[in-house]
Amino acid sequence: MKRRTAFQWLGAASTLLLTLGPHELARGATIVAVRMWPAKDYTRITIESDAELNATPFFVADPPRLAVDIEGIEIVPALRDLIGHVRADDPNVAGVRVGQNAPNVVRIVIDLKRPITPQVFQLAPVAAYQHRLVMDLYPTEARDPLEELIAQRLRELDQAQPAPQTDDPLGDLIAQLPGEPTTQTPRPAATAPPPPQRPETYATDPSAPASRDPARPAFSAKQRPGAPTTGGRVDRLIVVALDPGHGGEDPGAIGPGGTREKDVVLAIARLLRDRINRTQVNGHTMRAFLTRDGDYFVPLHVRVDKARRVEADLFVSIHADAFYTPRPRGASVYALSQRGATSAAARWIADKENAADLVGGVNMRARDAELQRTLLDMSTTAQINDSLKLGRAMLAEIGRVGRLHKPQVEQAGFAVLRAPDIPSILVETAFISNPDEERRLRDPRFQADMADALLRGIVAYFSQNPPLARSRAL
Ligand SMILES: [Zn+2]
Numbered sequence: 001m002k003r004r005t006a007f008q009w010l011g012a013a014s015t016l017l018l019t020l021g022p023h024e025l026a027r028g029a030t031i032v033a034v035r036m037w038p039a040k041d042y043t044r045i046t047i048e049s050d051a052e053l054n055a056t057p058f059f060v061a062d063p064p065r066l067a068v069d070i071e072g073i074e075i076v077p078a079l080r081d082l083i084g085h086v087r088a089d090d091p092n093v094a095g096v097r098v099g100q101n102a103p104n105v106v107r108i109v110i111d112l113k114r115p116i117t118p119q120v121f122q123l124a125p126v127a128a129y130q131h132r133l134v135m136d137l138y139p140t141e142a143r144d145p146l147e148e149l150i151a152q153r154l155r156e157l158d159q160a161q162p163a164p165q166t167d168d169p170l171g172d173l174i175a176q177l178p179g180e181p182t183t184q185t186p187r188p189a190a191t192a193p194p195p196p197q198r199p200e201t202y203a204t205d206p207s208a209p210a211s212r213d214p215a216r217p218a219f220s221a222k223q224r225p226g227a228p229t230t231g232g233r234v235d236r237l238i239v240v241a242l243d244p245g246h247g248g249e250d251p252g253a254i255g256p257g258g259t260r261e262k263d264v265v266l267a268i269a270r271l272l273r274d275r276i277n278r279t280q281v282n283g284h285t286m287r288a289f290l291t292r293d294g295d296y297f298v299p300l301h302v303r304v305d306k307a308r309r310v311e312a313d314l315f316v317s318i319h320a321d322a323f324y325t326p327r328p329r330g331a332s333v334y335a336l337s338q339r340g341a342t343s344a345a346a347r348w349i350a351d352k353e354n355a356a357d358l359v360g361g362v363n364m365r366a367r368d369a370e371l372q373r374t375l376l377d378m379s380t381t382a383q384i385n386d387s388l389k390l391g392r393a394m395l396a397e398i399g400r401v402g403r404l405h406k407p408q409v410e411q412a413g414f415a416v417l418r419a420p421d422i423p424s425i426l427v428e429t430a431f432i433s434n435p436d437e438e439r440r441l442r443d444p445r446f447q448a449d450m451a452d453a454l455l456r457g458i459v460a461y462f463s464q465n466p467p468l469a470r471s472r473a474l
Contacts, residue, residue, distance in 0.1 A: 028072040028104070029053050032130055034082045037248040038090035039296035040143060045082070045096075045110065045135040046249060046361070049073075053133045057120040064112040068120060068135065075100050082108070092116060092137045115140040119363050127359045129249075134361055145306040149239070149289050156277065238286045238467050240276050240458060241307035243317040243416060244269040245353070248297030250360035253322030255438035261320045262295065264441040268429060269318050271451035279455065281462045297360035300415040308419055313467045314390060314458060315424035317416050319353065320432040320441055321405070329434045330405030331398045334426040335387035336418060337411035350412035353426065357415075384411070386423035389465060394427060394457035401449040402430060402440070423461075427454065 029051040037044040047053065047070075054071040073079075075098060083096050094111040101107035116137045123132040244266040246252035252261025273288035280286065289310045291303040298306075307315045321332065334346065341347035391409035398404065405428070417424040429450050430437040440446040 028074075029131075031073065031076050031078040034078055034085065035249070036082070036085040036087075036090075036093075037296040038087055038093065039248075039292075039294045040091045040148075041292075041296065041298070042136050042138040043090055043092040044137070044248060044296065044361075045093075047079075047082075047133045048129060049131050049133070052122060052131045055120065055122075055133050057118065057135070059116075059118055061115070064115050066110045066112065066116065066118050066120075066135065066137065068108045068110075068133075069101060070106045070108065070133070072104055073106050074104065075106055079106060079108070092139060110135070110137070112137065119366060121363045121365070123361050129359070132249075132361060134363070136363065145289065145309045149287065149310055152289075153287070236284050236467065238281065238284045238462065239289055239310050239312045240286060241289050241291060241310065241312035241315045241422070242269045242272055242276075243291040243303050243307070243315060245317060245319040245416075246297075246356055246360065247292050247295055248360060250297050250356050252356075253320060253432045255322075255432040255441070256326065256435050257438050257442075259432055259438050259442055261322070261432055264320055264432070264447070265318045265429070266292070266295070267444075268447050268450050268454075271447055272316075272318075272454050275451055275455040276458070279459065281459050282466055284462075284467070286458075299357055299360065299362045300354065303416050304419045307422055307424075312419075312422050314461070315417070315419055315422045316394075316454065316458070317414075317424070317426040318454075319426060319428050320430055321349070321428035322352075322431060322433040324433075326434055328405065329431045329437050330403040331395075331430055332405045332428040333391040333394050333398070333409050334414060334417070334428070335391050335409050335411050336384055336424065337413055338381070338384065341412035342410050346410040346412040349410075349428070350414045354413075354415045380420055383420055383423060386465065387417070387425050390423045390457070390461045391425045393460040393464070394425060394454065397453040397457040397460065398427070398429075398450070401453045402446075405431070 029049040032048040032050060033046075034048070035044075035046045037046075053073070056069045056071075058067045058069075059065075060067065079098050082098060086093055086096050090113070092113055094113045096111070097109040099107050099109075117140045119134075119136040119138065121134055121136075123129070123134060125131060244262070246262035246265070248262075250262065252265070254260055269290055270293070273290060276286045276288035289307070289312060291306050292298045303317070304315075321328070332349075334349065337346075341350060388409050388411075395404060395407070395409065399407075409425070414426055417426060430441055430446075432438050432441055
């Protein structure tokens with residue numbers, strides 16, 4: 001883009017003043033809203049306007065800051081508000097400055113807390129949004145989801161009371177030495193011992209093959225060095241990826257009372273995480289990993305990628321359904337389909353959920369590069385068969401706490417269920433568009449009941465399909 005000096009801008013502006021008058025001069029893109037979504041993964045700043053903004057970003061490495069010049073606008077209160085949107089606990093942004101750099105050019109300077117690789121891009125109007133100028137501030141050193149799992153584990157240990165617990169001496173030791181766990185090497189810490197509170201244990205089918213198969217190897221990433229063995233079997237951590245749908249710019253479905261899908265599904269996912277982390281199945285400690293633990297947007301392929309990086313044994317995406325009319329109600333469970341959807345309704349739901357990337361705002365260039373890579377990974381029949389088993393176990397349990405919309409697992413081409421090596425389901429917990437079910441979704445009691453049902457479904461699945469029996473060589 002051709003750059004002009006302030007002097008030239010002044011000259012141009014004076015000319016316009018003469019011919020158009022101040023009213024017309026002020027006309028141009030109008031800022032509709034500014035939003036900021038801080039998260040450890042990345043911080044997003046969105047400037048929404050009624051016309052496309054002409055923006056030029058400059059990145060300065062030392063000290064790290066991103067400057068963006070926006071032409072054709074004047075400073076308006078909405079832009080100044082951006083300064084007040086910065087939160088002290090934002091992991092990436094230290095502060096924002098906004099100034100009129102030249103007539104009709106506003107410069108936004110984002111002071112950063114650490115080295116950042118920015119992505120600045122425009123989004124065309126979609127859903128309720130007009131034009132969006134998006135600044136995504138990714139830490140140059142990307143977070144490793146496995147480290148996140150470790151950090152989560154260490155937080156649990158910090159919060160845990162040093163209550164006496166005699167059956168896991170190593171766990172007690174770590175719990176009593178708050179400074180020590182951080183010195184551990186990452187991978188062993190990911191497989192740290194069960195929390196000091198007494199875990200729930202579930203008896204499992206004694207005929208389950210893995211529990212009698214000491215020869216079957218465990219996986220190194222989940223194996224605690226020196227871990228106690230049970231009957232010759234190495235202690236194996238079970239990792240369950242929980243995927244609260246939507247987030248950030250993408251509210252998901254909105255109920256008639258204003259309840260946002262992204263909020264209620266995150267609440268349920270957090271309750272389910274706590275339950276999973278307190279549960280053992282077949283003698284194995286379970287650990288939950290959230291693909292997002294906050295209100296920010298995570299592209300669909302990133303959710304899948306995160307689950308694969310923590311070597312999740314299961315992937316459970318949590319959503320709330322919506323329809324144009326208030327009547328439909330009940331929960332549904334979906335798995336991936338390789339050949340078309342099992343019903344027109346299932347295809348419609350998959351299309352709706354897959355649109356999350358458009359509403360949430362994905363940088364298409366970055367996404368396309370990623371998709372080229374993942375297209376090589378074809379989903380397999382084995383993954384879908386396991387997903388159907390998991391889905392049936394879930395439906396049986398969900399049916400005990402609420403109404404079912406569909407009594408069988410439906411299938412369609414959900415982008416978020418495409419991990420080729422992880423049984424993956426998407427649960428529509430209830431219809432947020434139904435006023436009764438919207439109320440239930442907000443009710444902590446229902447959220448807890450749903451989390452309990454999802455946990456029982458997961459445990460039932462593992463009881464019948466022990467993780468060690470599943471081949472990873474897909
Ligand atoms: Zn959804």
